[in-house]
Amino acid sequence: DTAVSQTPKYLVTQMGNDKSIKCEQNLGHDTMYWYKQDSKKFLKIMFSYNNKELIINETVPNRFSPKSPDKAHLNLHINSLELGDSAVYFCASSQGRRSLNEQFFGPGTRLTVL
Amino acid sequence: DQQVKQNSPSLSVQEGRISILNCDYTNSMFDYFLWYKKYPAEGPTFLISISSIKDKNEDGRFTVFLNKSAKHLSLHIVPSQPGDSAVYFCAASAYWSGGTSYGKLTFGQGTILTVHP
Numbered sequence: 001d002t003a004v005s006q007t008p009k010y011l012v013t014q015m016g017n018d019k020s021i022k023c024e025q026n027l028g029h030d031t032m033y034w035y036k037q038d039s040k041k042f043l044k045i046m047f048s049y050n051n052k053e054l055i056i057n058e059t060v061p062n063r064f065s066p067k068s069p070d071k072a073h074l075n076l077h078i079n080s081l082e083l084g085d086s087a088v089y090f091c092a093s094s095q096g097r098r099s100l101n102e103q104f105f106g107p108g109t110r111l112t113v114l
Numbered sequence: 115d116q117q118v119k120q121n122s123p124s125l126s127v128q129e130g131r132i133s134i135l136n137c138d139y140t141n142s143m144f145d146y147f148l149w150y151k152k153y154p155a156e157g158p159t160f161l162i163s164i165s166s167i168k169d170k171n172e173d174g175r176f177t178v179f180l181n182k183s184a185k186h187l188s189l190h191i192v193p194s195q196p197g198d199s200a201v202y203f204c205a206a207s208a209y210w211s212g213g214t215s216y217g218k219l220t221f222g223q224g225t226i227l228t229v230h231p
Contacts, residue, residue, distance in 0.1 A: 004157065031217070042116060043158070043203060043221035056218055090157055097217040099146050099207035105157025 003027050004106035006091050012112045013081055021076045021109045023091030031055075032074035033092040033103065034066060043090065049074055050097040078111075086113045117141045118206050120222035127229050133191040135225050137204030140185065146209040148219065149178060149189050152201040161202075162189070165209075194229045201226050 004025045013019055025032065033056070034046040048056035049068040063079045078085060088108045094101040118139045127133045135149075145166040150158035164171040164178045164187070171178050177190045191198055204222040 035221075041223040043205075043224075045218055045220075048217060050217075092157070099148075099209050099217055099219055100163075101217075102160045103219070105150075105159070107155060107157050 004091060004093055004104050006089075006106040006109050008109060009107065010110050010112075012114065014114055015081055015083060017081050018077070018079045019081060019111070020078070021089055021091075021111070023074045023076070023106060025072055025091075025093040025104070025106075027093055027095070027104060029093040029095045029104070030071055031094045031097045031101070032068065032071075033094075034074065034076050035090040035092065035105075037088040037090065037108070039087070047074075047076075048097070055097055081111075081113045083113050086111055115140075116223075117144075118204055118220050118222040120202075120204055120225045122225050123223075124226040124228070127194045127227065129196055129229055129231050130193045133189075133194045133198065133227055133229065135189040135191075135202050135204075135227065137187045137189075137222055138185060139187075139206050139220075141206070141208070141220070142185070143208040144206040144220075146207045147178070147180060147187050148205045148207075149176075150203040150205060150221075152203060152224070158203055191227075194227075196229045196231050199227055199229050 031050045033048045047066040052068045065077045067075045091106040092103040094103045148163040149161040152158040180187045201224040203224045205219040
């Protein structure tokens with residue numbers, strides 16, 4: 001039974017489109033994250049929600065909007081997709097919002113913008 | 115500005131020998147460090163961590179060493195096994211000193227470890 005799942009696994013789309021990536025965790029955790037792994041392979045935090053409250057919001061274009069309908073879900077909506085948005089996006093969750101709390105990652109969504 | 119760097123993109127080691135993976139950081143506020151391991155088509159999984167009040171933490175075959183003055187940490191795997199072949203990410207956070215950023219992890223770009231039988 002997958003602990004942190006993401007859909008879709010692969011997403012190929014045209015520039016200018018709007019797309020969403022969904023994330024669900026069945027671990028009962030209260031904190032969820034979105035990371036972006038760029039072309040240089042660095043994993044960078046984008047957003048974090050704790051009990052549906054936004055607690056980390058890095059310098060990310062406002063075309064990216066996270067939505068947390070409940071503690072088990074954190075979706076990422078991207079408007080007006082650009083070539084530079086091509087990356088692997090990872091969702092993660094933890095029990096607690098501190099870096100001491102182990103983060104469990106999903107398998108990633110590879111987004112390709114043509 | 116990348117505050118955590120893993121300058122070796124890859125490392126190849128013979129089974130049974132020691133693997134040493136290195137990580138450097140620039141932010142002196144970082145006080146908690148972690149290593150994550152990632153297999154292809156999977157997300158990273160937590161491996162081991164160390165607080166800045168220690169200089170060594172050991173868990174079975176895995177040992178992390180922290181040199182605060184050099185802003186350097188390393189992960190030692192002894193003995194290395196073929197199943198250890200994966201990408202290893204170093205991560206850091208300003209847990210005690212970072213105020214409300216205590217949940218934020220800054221990752222390096224990873225090192226691909228290949229252990230040959």
